[in-house]
Amino acid sequence: xxxxxxxxxxxxxxxxxxxxxxxxxxxxxxxxxxxxxxxxxxxxxxxxxxxxxxxxxxxxxxxxxxxxxxxxxxxxxxxxxxxxxxxxxxxxxxxxxxxxxxxxxxxxxxxxxxxxxxxxxxxxxxxxxxxxxxxxxxxxxxxxxxxxx
Numbered sequence: 001x002x003x004x005x006x007x008x009x010x011x012x013x014x015x016x017x018x019x020x021x022x023x024x025x026x027x028x029x030x031x032x033x034x035x036x037x038x039x040x041x042x043x044x045x046x047x048x049x050x051x052x053x054x055x056x057x058x059x060x061x062x063x064x065x066x067x068x069x070x071x072x073x074x075x076x077x078x079x080x081x082x083x084x085x086x087x088x089x090x091x092x093x094x095x096x097x098x099x100x101x102x103x104x105x106x107x108x109x110x111x112x113x114x115x116x117x118x119x120x121x122x123x124x125x126x127x128x129x130x131x132x133x134x135x136x137x138x139x140x141x142x143x144x145x146x147x148x149x
Contacts, residue, residue: 011038054094054101055108061087061142062116069148071124088143095139102139109137 011018018035025034061084068080095101113133121129135141 011035050094050098050101051104054091054105055112057087057091057094058105058108058112059116061091062113063120065147066116066120066129067124070129071120071127092143105139106137109133
């Protein structure tokens with residue numbers, strides 16, 4: 001019980017030191033002294049972070065594609081296109097590092113589409129936006145398609 005309190009205390013009081021000690025214990029195969037409870041929590045958080053980042057980048061990508069396609073503010077096109085390129089690049093990088101996220105991307109697409117659509121409709125109520133995504137949903141189209149030329 002005292003070790004658990006000490007480990008939690010270190011985890012809560014000095015996260016960096018906790019990570020260094022946990023790594024040292026794992027490398028030394030000193031599994032009896034590893035704080036598995038917090039280690040498991042941290043690994044779960046890493047997975048959530050990857051999914052959250054993908055959701056956020058897809059949301060920005062879709063909302064900027066919508067703006068670029070349906071909001072006729074020519075002076076904003078360049079900025080929207082730069083944002084689209086950056087989000088695509090970052091999504092590609094994330095998918096290269098974690099290919100299992102491709103399934104997650106397909107899974108979340110509809111919900112993220114609805115959120116992005118709602119947001120641009122609130123920001124630009126004077127313009128019409130389609131209810132449904134107008135293009136193929138394959139990764140190549142989403143991450144490389146030039147929808148406005």
